Amino acid sequence: MTYEKETRRRRSFAIISHPDAGKTTLTEKLLLFSGAIQIAGAVKGRKASRHATSDWMEIEKQRGISVASSVMQMVYRDHVINLLDTPGHKDFSEDTYRVLTAVDSALMVIDAANGVEAQTRRLIEVCRQRDTPIITFVNKMDREVRDPLDILDEVERELGMPCVPMTWPVGQGKRFGGIINLRTQAMSVFEAGSEKRPQDFESIPLKDGHARLEQRFGSAFTEALDSMELATGASPEWNHADFLAARQTPVFFGSGVNNFGVMEVLDALVDLAPAPKARTSTVIVNRQPEQKTIEPADKAFSGVVFKVQANMDANHRDRIAFVRIASGKYSPGMKLKVQRSGKELRPTSVVTFLSQRREAVEEAYAGDIIGFTTHGGVQLGDTITDGANLQFTGLPFFAPEMFATVVLKNPLRTKQLQQGLMQLGEEGAIQVFKPDAGGNMLLGAVGQLQFEVVQHRLKTEYDAEVRLEPSQYTSARWISAASPDELKKFEAAYPLRMAHDAANALAYMCTSPYDVRLAQERFPKITFHPLREHA
Ligand code: G4P
Numbered sequence: 050m051t052y053e054k055e056t057r058r059r060r061s062f063a064i065i066s067h068p069d070a071g072k073t074t075l076t077e078k079l080l081l082f083s084g085a086i087q088i089a090g091a092v093k094g095r096k097a098s099r100h101a102t103s104d105w106m107e108i109e110k111q112r113g114i115s116v117a118s119s120v121m122q123m124v125y126r127d128h129v130i131n132l133l134d135t136p137g138h139k140d141f142s143e144d145t146y147r148v149l150t151a152v153d154s155a156l157m158v159i160d161a162a163n164g165v166e167a168q169t170r171r172l173i174e175v176c177r178q179r180d181t182p183i184i185t186f187v188n189k190m191d192r193e194v195r196d197p198l199d200i201l202d203e204v205e206r207e208l209g210m211p212c213v214p215m216t217w218p219v220g221q222g223k224r225f226g227g228i229i230n231l232r233t234q235a236m237s238v239f240e241a242g243s244e245k246r247p248q249d250f251e252s253i254p255l256k257d258g259h260a261r262l263e264q265r266f267g268s269a270f271t272e273a274l275d276s277m278e279l280a281t282g283a284s285p286e287w288n289h290a291d292f293l294a295a296r297q298t299p300v301f302f303g304s305g306v307n308n309f310g311v312m313e314v315l316d317a318l319v320d321l322a323p324a325p326k327a328r329t330s331t332v333i334v335n336r337q338p339e340q341k342t343i344e345p346a347d348k349a350f351s352g353v354v355f356k357v358q359a360n361m362d363a364n365h366r367d368r369i370a371f372v373r374i375a376s377g378k379y380s381p382g383m384k385l386k387v388q389r390s391g392k393e394l395r396p397t398s399v400v401t402f403l404s405q406r407r408e409a410v411e412e413a414y415a416g417d418i419i420g421f422t423t424h425g426g427v428q429l430g431d432t433i434t435d436g437a438n439l440q441f442t443g444l445p446f447f448a449p450e451m452f453a454t455v456v457l458k459n460p461l462r463t464k465q466l467q468q469g470l471m472q473l474g475e476e477g478a479i480q481v482f483k484p485d486a487g488g489n490m491l492l493g494a495v496g497q498l499q500f501e502v503v504q505h506r507l508k509t510e511y512d513a514e515v516r517l518e519p520s521q522y523t524s525a526r527w528i529s530a531a532s533p534d535e536l537k538k539f540e541a542a543y544p545l546r547m548a549h550d551a552a553n554a555l556a557y558m559c560t561s562p563y564d565v566r567l568a569q570e571r572f573p574k575i576t577f578h579p580l581r582e583h584a
Contacts, residue, residue, distance in 0.1 A: 052378060052414065056345040059416030060322045061131040061373070062184075063148055065176075066158035067166035071188040074305040075158055076121070076132065079315055082247060082308075083130065085123035119148075119356075120371065120418045122401060128319045131418055135172065143447055143495045144356065144477065146175050147429070150444055151355040151373035151418065154182045154322040156314065161187045161194035161221070161302075165207040173208055175445075180295040182323060183208065186314055191241060191304040193222035198276050201284075201300065211297045213287045216313055217277040218302040220269030227266075228302050228310055229255065229277060236262060239309055247312035293323050325416035328375050330432070330439040341439065343376045345415030350377030350385070350435040352419075355444060357429055357476040359510070367397065368476065369420045370427040375441065379413040388432040388440050396421035428475045428552075446550075446581040448527070449480050449493025452520035452558075453500055456489060462513045469511030474551035479503045482525065482556060485540075485547040491520060491558075524559040526577040535574045543568070554581055 066072040080086045121132045133152055135145040149155065155176050159165060165173070176183055187200055194200075201212045219226035219236065227239040227250070236258070238251040253262060262270050284297075291297045299321060303310015325345040332341045343351060356371040385394040400420045401413060413419050421427070430444035457466050470490060474481040479500070480493040494500055500517055507513045525548070530536040536555070540547050546558045557577065559565055565577050 052346040052348065055129075055378070055414040056416060057324050058128045059131070059325055059345075059414060060128055060154070060318050061133065061152045061325065061416045061418070062154045062156055062318060062322055063133045063135050063152040064156045064158065065135050065145075065149075065169060065172040067160070067163070067168040070158045070160040070163070070166070070169075071305045072134075072158050075156075075186065075188065075311065075314070076134065078305055078308055078311045079132065080121060080123055082312055082315055083123035083125035085121065120420075122417070125315055126319050129417070130318055131416060133418065145172065146445055146447065147355050147477065149175050149179065149181065151353070151371075152181070153325055153416065154184065154318075156184050156186060156318070157298075158186050158188055158305075159200070159204070161189050161197075161200060162192055164195060164200055164203045170207060177209065177295070182292050182295050183298045184314065184317055184322065185212065185298050185300045186305075186310075187218075187300060187302045188305050190218050190221050190228075190302050190310070191225050191239070191307055196276075197221075197302065198280055201280060204298070204300065208298055210295065211285050212280075212300045213284050213292075213297050214277070214280050214302075215287075215299045215317065216301050216303070216310060217273060217280065219266055219273040224266075224269045225304070226269050226273075228313075229273065230313065231277070231281070237309075239304070239307070241307050243306060243308060245308045247308065250309065289321065292321060325375075328441060330375075330441045332439045343439065343441075345376055347376040349437040350379055350383065350433075351375045351437060351439060351441070352379075352433050353441045353444065354427055354429055354431040354433065357427065359472075359476060359478075359506070367422050367424050368427070368472075369400075369422055370431075372419050372421060372433055374413055374415050374417050374419065376415050377435065379417075379419055381411070383435060385433050386436055387427060388434055388438075389428065390426065392426060394421065394423065394427065394433060396423055398422045425472065425475075429477045442582050444582060446477075446480065447495055448525050448579045448581075449495060450524060451494050451497065451500075452482075452522040452525075453492045453494075453517040454489045454520045455492055456516040456518055458514040458516060462511075465511045466507065466513040466515065469507045469513050471551065473503055473506060478506070481551045482548040482558070483550075484545075484558075485549065486545050491522065491548065492517070493522075493525060521560050522558045523561060524565075525556045526559065526565055526579060527554050527581045528557050529555075529576050529578065530574055532574070535572070539568075539572050539575050542571070550581075552581075 064072055064076060119134045123130050133148050135148050185204055197218055205212050214231060216228040216230050218228055225239050227237050229236045235252050235254045301310055301313050305311060327342050327344045330341055330343050331338045352372040352374040354370045354372055358369045387394050432441045470481045473479055482491040482493055504515060504517055507515055548556050548558055550556055
C-alpha cells in the first residue's frame with residue numbers, strides 16, 4: 050500500500066529547451082515556488098560557464114556543477130517532483146537523450162520570439178520516439194515576440210500533435226497585460242519584477258470584469274479574446290488520456306524571469322504529468338528470455354543506470370552512477386546487484402539530489418533518482434536490482450557522426466590508455482571502436498567537444514597523452530542479421546570496415562553516406578541500426 054501511495058505521488062520530468070530560452074530561470078523559479086530553495090540566484094552559478102567551451106577549467110567546472118544540479122528534487126502539494134536537467138551544449142546531446150529515458154514527461158521551454166529552435170527539435174524527436182508526454186511553456190512574453198497563434202501553429206507542426214492552450218496571453222512586450230486561465234476563466238495581471246510571489250498577482254474573473262479589463266488593457270484584451278477563441282476553436286478539447294499518450298500538449302504562456310505563469314506550470318506537473326509507469330524488462334526463465342512487466346509499486350527493487358559521471362576530483366577515480374528507480378524502494382544498507390555481471394554493488398555512498406545539495410538517501414521509490422558512488426563495475430544502461438532476475442533495455446546509443454584515430458604519444462602508457470578508454474566509454478563520454486583488422490582505436494562522437502574533453506581527461510586522469518588524428522570514417526552502423534551465416538558473409542565482404550564497440554557490439558564503419566545504401570543493396574538480409582539500445 051505504501052509503495053503504491055509513494056509512487057503515485059512521484060513526478061519525474063526533464064526540462065528541455067534550446068540554450069537561452071530560459072530553462073535555468075524556469076528551473077530556479079520552480080524550485081523557489083515549491084520551497085526547495087529559499088533565494089533566487091542559486092541555480093545561476095552554472096550559467097557563467099555555459100559558453101566557455103574552449104576553456105578547460107570552465108569545462109571542468111561545468112562538469113562539476115552539472116553533477117550537482119542535473120537532478121533536483123522538490124516537494125510540492127505533497128508530491129515528490131524530480132526535475133532532470135538536460136545539458137544545453139549541443140555536443141553533449143547524447144547524454145541528454147539518455148536523460149530522457151529516465152523521465153515520465155518533459156517540460157519544453159520555448160522562447161516566444163524564436164519559436165521551436167534546432168536544439169529543441171532534436172530533443173522532441175527523442176520524446177516522440179518514446180511517446181513522452183510534453184508540457185509546453187512559452188516564455189518571455191514580456192518581450193516583443195511572435196503572435197501566439199503563430200507559435201501554437203509552429204509547435205503543432207514540430208511536435209506533430211495538437212496544442213491545447215491552458216493559459217492565453219493578453220498582449221506582449223510593453224503591452225503584456227497578463228494571462229487568461231482558460232479553466233478558471235480568470236485573468237492574472239502581469240507585473241514585472243523578480244520578487245513577486247505567485248499569490249501577489251492580481252486575479253480578475255472574466256465574468257465580472259469584461260468592461261473593466263477592456264478599459265484597463267484596451268485593444269490587447271479584446272484582441273486576446275478573439276485570438277483565444279480562434280485558438281480554442283482550432284484545437285481539440287483537453288483530453289488527459291491523449292496528453293499521456295503524447296497525442297496533445299498543454300500550452301502555458303508566461304515570463305520566467307518575472308515569476309509569471311510559473312505557478313501554473315508547477316500545478317500542471319502535479320495535476321497533469323504522469324506518475325511513474327510500468328516498464329518492460331527481460332527475465333530469463335529456463336535459460337530463455339521472456340518479457341515481463343515491472344510495476345512501479347512492485348516490492349522488488351530495480352532501476353537503470355542512465356548516466357555515469359566521473360567525479361570532479363582527479364585524484365579519486367570514483368564515479369557517480371545515476372539510477373532511475375523503476376520499482377520497489379531503496380533504503381540504506383540494502384544489498385544490490387549489477388545484473389550484467391552478477392556482481393554485488395558496493396557503493397561508498399548513495400545520495401539523492403535535493404535541489405542543489407547531495408544528501409544521503411533515507412528512502413527512495415520508483416520515479417526517484419539516486420546516485421551511487423562507485424569505483425567501477427557499473428556501466429551505462431546497467432540494470433540494478435536487489436537480487437531479482439530482470440534486465441531493462443532501451444538506453445539509446447546513437448551512431449557517431451564524427452571519428453578520430455587515437456595515437457598514444459608514449460607507447461609505455463598503453464595500459465593506462467586502455468583503462469581510460471574503457472572507463473570513458475562506460476561513462477558514455479565517447480564511443481570507442483576497436484577495428485577487427487587491428488590498428489589504433491577509433492573514437493566516435495556526436496559533437497566535436499567530446500573529443501577535446503576525452504583527450505584532456507586521458508591526460509589528466511589517466512596520464513595517457515594522445516594525439517587525435519582525422520579518420521576516414523564519417524559514420525557507423527550497428528549490424529545484425531537473422532542468421533549468423535549472413536553476418537559472417539558480410540564480415541568477410543568488408544573485413545576492413547568491421548569494428549567492435551565498448552559493449553562488444555559489431556559495427557560497420559562508413560566513409561560516405563552512400564556506403565550503407567550500397568552495402569544494403571548487396572546484403573538485403575543485414576539490418577543496419579543507427580541506434581543501439583543497451584541490452
Ligand atoms: P537557458 O538556461 O535556457 O540557457 O536560459 P536562461 O534561463 O539562462 O535565460 C537566458 C536569458 O533569458 C537570461 O538573460 C534570462 O534572464 C533571460 N530570460 C529568461 N526568462 C525571461 C523572460 O521571461 N523574459 C525576459 N525578458 N528574459 C528572460 P541574460 O541576459 O543572458 O542573463 P541575465 O543577466 O538576465 O541573468
